[in-house]
Amino acid sequence: MDEFAEMALREREARRIARRQWFVLHAAVYGMMQIFLFIIWWLSDVSYPWFIFPLFGWGILVAAHAVYAFVVQDPEEIMVQRAARERDEQ
Amino acid sequence: MNWVLAPYRDPQTYRTAAYLVTGLVMGVFDFVVIITGLSLGFGLAVTVIGIPILIATFLVARSLATFERHLARNVLAAPLPRRRLISEPEGRGYLARLRGLVTSRRSWSEIAFLLLRLPMGILDFTVVVTVFALAFGGFVYPWLIVAGIDSSVGGWVIDTLPESLFYVPVSVLFFIVGGRLIQAWGEVSRRFATLFLGTVGRDEIKREVADLIARSGPVDAYQILRDVEFRLGDGPFLDATRVQAALVSLEEMGYISASAEGSLMVYRAA
Secondary structure (H helix, E strand, O other), rough: OHHHHHHHHHHHHHHHHHHHHHHHHHHHHHHHHHHHHHHHHHHHHOOOOOHHHHHHHHHHHHHHHHHHHHHHOOHHHHHHHHHHHHHHHH | OHHHHHHHOHHHHHHHHHHHHHHHHHHHHHHHHHHHHHHHHHHHHOOOHHHHHHHHHHHHHHHHHHHHHHHHHHOOOOOOOOOOOOOOOOOOOOHHHHHHHHHHOOOOOHHHHHHHHHHHHHHHHHHHHHHHHHHHHHHHHHHHHHHHHHHHEEEEEEEEEEHHHOOOOHHHHHHHHHHHHHHHHHHHHHHHHHHHHHOOOOOHHHHHHHHHHHHHEEEHHHHHHHHHHHHHHOOOOOOOOHHHHHHHHHHHHOOEEEEEEEEEEEEEEO
């Protein structure tokens, strides 16, 4: 791997870490809000479990964010990694 | 104290405020032009005249977006690329370029920005005017009383000095946080502009890289990145991975060849 490729790799690593940190922040806010809503529900009228709507509605967004933070890769990243693998194999 | 005064000493705060205030005017103008063009063009598309109107609207949208990009980059300091008005490649024929103009992600992203500029511009204008009015308005009432001018807020007539001092604490509070609020809202606007106007397609970067290698002979990737940055500008739309991907793609297509020289790869036209 040449010097420039190493720099690009470091940049990608930094971006990946930032993405994961944003996800952790999002998940923490989500968790705290859900606990807060659950307590409001618990202290008020418990006959109708309305807290499940934000739990699942916002939960879908948190799940999508998790996929973006841990699974999704930019097409350019995939291309560069594939080329590096091929170069190493040669 | 420095935390309070630093935004007021920073010229960028006033540039940001100017950009936000003009957002209302620009938003109305952009929205009216694009909506008129698109509705007229699509409405008359069944007749011959609708298609040229639509094409003209896309060209006008490009021009407006180019101006907006220029404004956001120079006044708001948004990290946006410098782009040619027509970025579709030459040499593929007039019709192919026209199709590129209508179908490209760039065009639709720019049109979305121009349409959303109106609601965003209303918010921008409201935030700046409210913050400045609250930050400085309260200090004006005592001076008006000294000058013998009565004023009123809602139905309340302010005609004595103690009454005129009522809003001073409010203004002090808003003066303390006002500069920071303008800067924070400027950041929101900067991100909004970057989201819609700050993207550069993979093909475009590839073309820039290929063009550079063809013109300048053997170069290393650092030099390529520097030169493409010089042409397009520096921002999140351009990084080492994107340049590396363009080089890999061009190498695979057989347009360039790479050879190791020391710790660096050197690229030349094949």
